[in-house]
Amino acid sequence: MEVKDSQAKLLRVLYYFWGLNPGEILTMKIGILAALPQEIDSIIGVLAKTHATEVGLRTYHFGSLHGVECVLVHSRIGKVAAASTATQLIDRFEVDRVLFTGVAGGVGHGVHRGDIVIGTELIQHDLDASPFFARHEVPLLGLKRFATDAKMNAGLLAAAREIAGGRGHSVHSGLIATGDQFFSSNESVSQLRSQIPDTLCVEMEGAAVAQICHEHAVPFSIIRTISDSADDGAVTDFSEFLHDVAGPYALGVVSGFLKSIR
Numbered sequence: 264m265e266v267k268d269s270q271a272k273l274l275r276v277l278y279y280f281w282g283l284n285p286g287e288i289l290t291m292k293i294g295i296l297a298a299l300p301q302e303i304d305s306i307i308g309v310l311a312k313t314h315a316t317e318v319g320l321r322t323y324h325f326g327s328l329h330g331v332e333c334v335l336v337h338s339r340i341g342k343v344a345a346a347s348t349a350t351q352l353i354d355r356f357e358v359d360r361v362l363f364t365g366v367a368g369g370v371g372h373g374v375h376r377g378d379i380v381i382g383t384e385l386i387q388h389d390l391d392a393s394p395f396f397a398r399h400e401v402p403l404l405g406l407k408r409f410a411t412d413a414k415m416n417a418g419l420l421a422a423a424r425e426i427a428g429g430r431g432h433s434v435h436s437g438l439i440a441t442g443d444q445f446f447s448s449n450e451s452v453s454q455l456r457s458q459i460p461d462t463l464c465v466e467m468e469g470a471a472v473a474q475i476c477h478e479h480a481v482p483f484s485i486i487r488t489i490s491d492s493a494d495d496g497a498v499t500d501f502s503e504f505l506h507d508v509a510g511p512y513a514l515g516v517v518s519g520f521l522k523s524i525r
């Protein structure tokens with residue numbers, strides 16, 4: 264009786280802070296994806312795994328992490344790969360939250376290598392169906408930008424501050440721009456800055472995941488660690504960062520986030 268009372272109290276506290284009903288907390292299943300093995304293998308390594316399934320050249324790993332049911336998958340690179348993987352997570356494996364983690368090129372003022380960006384909005388910088396639709400507008404959805412989930416972002420922000428702050432880096436929240444292009448020249452990054460001035464960072468998957476989640480009404484978040492500055496030095500910086508830092512960062516942030524919601 265006493266145990267039941269204290270469990271009920273705890274659920275009420277979670278309900279108060281998260282705005283979720285207790286049943287939702289108990290049944291939450293989060294799909295976590297990343298474009299590269301270096302960005303997700305560290306998390307797969309600590310998953311209390313129940314099983315894994317192969318679908319369409321991807322391995323979906325099932326289990327729990329810090330008491331939260333998760334499906335983890337390496338999505339592969341680019342918008343099509345990410346959209347297809349997000350669709351499988353939602354439609355086939357019935358996740359009710361989606362979290363994308365990975366690295367990105369820093370573009371915004373004051374966004375430096377090692378910083379973390381939490382996307383509040385996602386845009387496809389390479390989408391242009393003009394003159395039929397406005398530049399960057401997703402045809403027939405009438406949207407240029409997709410908003411991420413504020414509650415998930417709050418949990419991520421706390422976790423990111425702990426990881427980045429401990430290493431002398433900053434956490435930023437704002438617009439992430441996605442496209443099928445690796446930025447690696449001063450010229451292309453300055454063009455993007457003039458086209459979409461409030462962009463904090465560039466990557467190749469986030470807005471595709473955002474569109475799929477929007478279409479399925481699934482809350483989602485996108486978190487990125489800055490590996491390079493999308494400029495002439497991007498290729499070297501990206502490769503080094505991926506090798507040395509991406510894994511521990513991803514594991515730290517995702518673990519902190521999951522602990523905050525369990």
Ligand code: ADE
Pocket residue numbers: 366367368444445446447465466467490491492493494497501
């Ligand atoms: N991901 C990490 N760095 C990137 C860059 N410079 N361009 C696109 N995606 C990236």
